[in-house]
Amino acid sequence: MxxxxxxxxxxxxxxxxxxxxxxxxxxxxxxxxxxxxxHSKGFHPHPVMSIVLPLPVGQSSCCELLDFETEQELDCAVLPALLNEGCPEGLRVLEAYEAARPVRELAYVAAEAVLDYDGGVPGGAGARLTELFARPVLIVQKKTKHKDLADVDIIPLIREISFEERADEIAARLVVSAQNPGLNPILIGAAIEKELPAYRPDFISVRRTALLDAAGGVFR
Amino acid sequence: MDKRLERILPRVQKPARYVGGEYRQVVKDKAEVDVRFAFCFPDTYEIGMSNLGVRILYGMMNEMPGVWCERVFAPWPDMEEEMRRADIPLYALESGDAVGAFDMIGFSLGYEMAFTNVLNMLDLAHIPLHAAERTELTPIVLAGGTACYNPEPLADFIDLFSLGDGEDVTAELIALYRKGKAEGWSKGQFLRAAAELDGVYVPSLYDVTYHDDGTVAAITPRDGVRPTVTKRIVQDMDRAYFPVKTIVPSTEIVNDRVTLELFRGCIRGCRFCQAGYVYRPVRNRSKDLLVRYGIESLQDSGYQEMTLSSLSTSDYPPLNDLCDGLMDYCEEKKIHLSLPSLRADNFSMELQQRLARGRKVGLTFAPEAGSQRLRDVINKNLTEDDLLQSCRIAFEGGWNAVKLYFMLGLPTETDEDIVDIAKIAAHVVHTWREYAQDKRRGVTVTVSTSWFVPKPHTAFQWEAQITKEEYERRVQLLRDSIRTKSVSYKWHDSDTSFLEAVLSRGDRRLGRVLETAWRKGAKMDAWQDYYRLETWQDAFSACGLDPAFYANRVRTKDEVLPWSVISSGVSTAFLWRERERAYQGVTTPDCRGQCSGCGANRLVEGGKCDV
Incomplete structure (x- = not known):
């Protein structure tokens, strides 16, 4: 096992x-x-598996991890192809391997957030956004587990952030804290809306690009 | 994915319902498709995906070369609002294409409370509501399902109705449409030809006239079409399509498990039960085939639960053998088998115990009426002894919760019959006291009552529904009669059953009422959060019609019933005979005991039922 x-x-x-x-x-x-x-022991056995860092609904990712235990010996080399036959569209297993590193070593998430501006990117947006996230404190409201709102300073949770202006969009590249507490990259939108309403994007889509350890190396 | 859609999805509840992409959805190359069928279910994704009929027809149509059937569900009102604001028309899940671009748009109609959703979905698809406004061959709007046994309230909106089992007739309709499209037929030409197919009712080819008192004077076929349309049946269940490889939703649905259909029809003949009459005759699927389908379906889907489905599962002759055949596989893979629709007799209980293996899910029995007299009236051949005996086995086996279903307002019901419901519940509690193994956790007996809705094509199709005031009085009487703390009582909200009674036996004039109610905001009427009786009352007044005329009026034997143009194969003479026997309190044996000559055997090749 x-x-x-x-x-x-x-x-x-x-x-x-x-x-x-x-x-x-x-x-x-x-x-x-x-x-x-x-499966767990007990009256209602359920499969033992856990998703290392749940991804918010609507975001995409190329680096999700799921841990599980097997009863039988499985060949990790053939496992992805076997599982992919039964996958719904958009879900694809890339690799299977022994879970050597403990989840607590996961420290950061790298993500790309694309900010859509339907009427074109407002002038100076890149610079203004860079300034905003360079502030010492930036408070946004975040939903808590109990579904109410709490004020959170997101600056300590952002390790890196940069903006690249394109035609009708700005691409933000972020490295944010993964857990205890983590930051949902989409919250940069809440910060922009609150502090720089003129630069509010029409839509933000987020893609998780890498999971990182404390040293900035890939966690897998 | 459509950018506009991507933007609204983060704001709606359960967005996975609106994106498709599930395991086993069928995507075809449009270049190789000449008939595109939008299969619309006028309720939410979770309800529609739980429907076996949808899965059967979806799979069957997609096996036809050149045909691509896609799914469409009613968006929940939060999504609808966003779609309307973003100007996104109703779309099919597989391709994301607008429903208006399809060749055929088919609605599955299982219950009347979904009628306004049909109008709402057509509107969301930017398709003209009225059949008469759609003058071209494309799209053809059709409907099938149990609620179509009285299609008249929807006659203004639907081009054609398909009656009975859909497997064969759907294929015939698609073939006919393909021919019409290739030969450049007009819509009129197509409908006239479709009306020649068995089981197809084209409402625009029938004129309905009314007497001054509002009853139907005559239903006159035009252009030489047949006066009565008889439903279709699948002759041989072993050769009928079964969706072994079927869609597994990525989000939780109501019936989130494999559904194995054992047989169609029912031998029982409960006089209130529309399904019991309209699905006749009984046609069984062979046991060995079912074992194979069951195991293959579990393997393909990865589900860990399977339901053995039918109208009365304990009436499947080789049920024990079937369970034996499935048991080894299910035990090894930790798969739970569930058997709903069991009768409250000993045999069923023993089986239930075997399957439960420690998992004590709730037990539900449906005596339907409190007294033996009234159970005889409705031909529910179940005695209180049977019920108590089943409860005894259950309690001895460790169960400590039982639900009992009853109806209030059945024909001939008296206050004594109602008080007897409370007595039965008390007797169940008494049985628990006597036989329960472990009394520490106590017992819960839940009595639920619904308000009886007389349905077309049943022995009670001529009856009046009792009024709301009377229903509420009877509920109160039963509340007062229940004195045991261990018995809790739940009653069905009265207003929806009233509208159901109106719509299920309505005539063509209700089309205007439906449209008016929908324009005033009625939709999702099957959902308590959205159903508003006042909207409907306003609509009735605006149209100058009285809902009580439909719900609370006794029909005479010679009245032309609006649905008399449709035949389920069971003769009206038989239904009337059953009504008379009901009033005499005389029961009718089940089909296995003795044939009572309902007429449904004439639907079977060879004229003999598979009982």
């Missing part, structure tokens, strides 16, 4: 699968592939 980790991609329509639904989807993926993963 071994602890395994899957590296997978979540994009297209699969972006809208919520965390709980994604867990259910993976349970079925294993069964479709004829694999039986380890």
């Amino acid at each position: 071994s602890k395994l980790r899957l590296l997978f991609e979540k994009d297209g329509p699969a972006r809208y699968i919520s965390h709980l639904d994604l867990m259910r989807t993976f349970q079925r993926l294993f069964l479709r592939g004829g694999m039986f993963i380890k």
